[in-house]
Amino acid sequence: MFRVAARTSQLLTPAPRWYPFAPCRGKKKKTNKRNSAPTDLDPEVASLINLSTFEANMQKAVDALRARYARIRASGASxxxxxxxxxxxxxxxxxxxxxxxxxxxxxxxxxxxxxxxxxxxxxxxxxxxxxxxxxxxxxxxxxxxxxIPKPTEKAREGYAKVALQDAESAKVATRMVRRKAMDAVKDLKDDVGKEDLRRMENSVQQMSSKYIAVINKSLEEKVKSINAP
The missing domain is CATH 3.30.1360.40 (Gyrase A; domain 2)
Incomplete structure (x- = not known):
C-alpha cells in the first residue's frame, strides 16, 4: 500500500502550456514570430469573431469540474x-x-x-x-x-484517481473549445491579414493555457484535500 500523498506529483499531469518566446539574456535566440505576435486586436478585426463565447465555454468546463470535485468525499463533511x-x-x-x-x-x-x-x-x-x-x-x-467516516488509505487513493480523471475530462473539453475557436479564426483568413490572424490565434492559445492552468491548480488542491488528516 502506498500513500496517495507520495503520488501527488504522479497524478498531476499538466498539459503543455504556451508561453511567448523571448531571447534569453546574454544569448541570441531565434524568435518564433508566430507566437511572439501581440494579442491586442483592432476593434474592427475583433468584431469579426466573438472570442468571449469560446472563453465562456472554457469557464463552463472549469465550473463543471469544481461541481464534480464538490461531490468527492475527502477528509471532511461536504x-x-x-x-x-x-x-x-x-x-x-x-x-x-x-x-x-x-x-x-x-x-x-x-x-x-x-x-x-x-x-x-x-x-x-x-x-x-x-x-x-x-x-x-x-x-x-x-x-x-x-x-462522515474517515476515509481509508485505499479510499483516498480511489478519490485521487477520480479527481485526476475529472481533471483530464475538463482539459479535453477545454481543448475542444480551443480547436473550435482556432477553426473559426482560420475561416477569417480571407477577411483579415496574416498579422491579425496570428494575434487572434495567440489570443485563443493564451485563453486555453489560462484555463488549463486553472484546472491543474484545482486538481492539485483537491488531491491535497483528499490527503488531509
Whole structure:
C-alpha cells in the first residue's frame, strides 16, 4: 500500500502550456514570430469573431469540474457529496436537494433537514443505498444526522484517481473549445491579414493555457484535500 500523498506529483499531469518566446539574456535566440505576435486586436478585426463565447465555454468546463470535485468525499463533511442522490418520493424519483436542506453540523457530520417529515424515511433509505458508505441517524423530527467516516488509505487513493480523471475530462473539453475557436479564426483568413490572424490565434492559445492552468491548480488542491488528516 502506498500513500496517495507520495503520488501527488504522479497524478498531476499538466498539459503543455504556451508561453511567448523571448531571447534569453546574454544569448541570441531565434524568435518564433508566430507566437511572439501581440494579442491586442483592432476593434474592427475583433468584431469579426466573438472570442468571449469560446472563453465562456472554457469557464463552463472549469465550473463543471469544481461541481464534480464538490461531490468527492475527502477528509471532511461536504454537502456536495449528497447532490447526486435521488429519492423515491411522491411517486417519482426526486433529487434529494429538492426534498431537504443539507448543511455541515461539524467537521465530520452533515445535517439533513427534510422539508416534509413524511419523506424522512425515504430520504434516509436513499442515503444508505447511495453506495457512499453513509449511515444516517435520526436526529429529531425531519432531521437526519449523517456521520462522515474517515476515509481509508485505499479510499483516498480511489478519490485521487477520480479527481485526476475529472481533471483530464475538463482539459479535453477545454481543448475542444480551443480547436473550435482556432477553426473559426482560420475561416477569417480571407477577411483579415496574416498579422491579425496570428494575434487572434495567440489570443485563443493564451485563453486555453489560462484555463488549463486553472484546472491543474484545482486538481492539485483537491488531491491535497483528499490527503488531509
Amino acid at each position: 454537502p456536495g457529496i449528497l447532490d447526486d442522490i435521488r429519492v423515491d418520493a411522491y411517486g417519482a424519483s426526486t433529487a434529494l436537494k429538492k426534498l431537504a436542506q443539507v448543511s455541515v453540523r461539524d467537521g465530520r457530520t452533515l445535517l439533513v433537514s427534510v422539508f416534509d417529515e413524511g419523506t424522512s424515511n425515504a430520504v434516509e433509505r436513499a442515503i444508505r443505498a447511495a453506495g457512499l458508505n453513509l449511515n444516517p441517524i435520526c436526529d429529531g423530527p425531519s432531521k437526519l444526522k449523517v456521520p
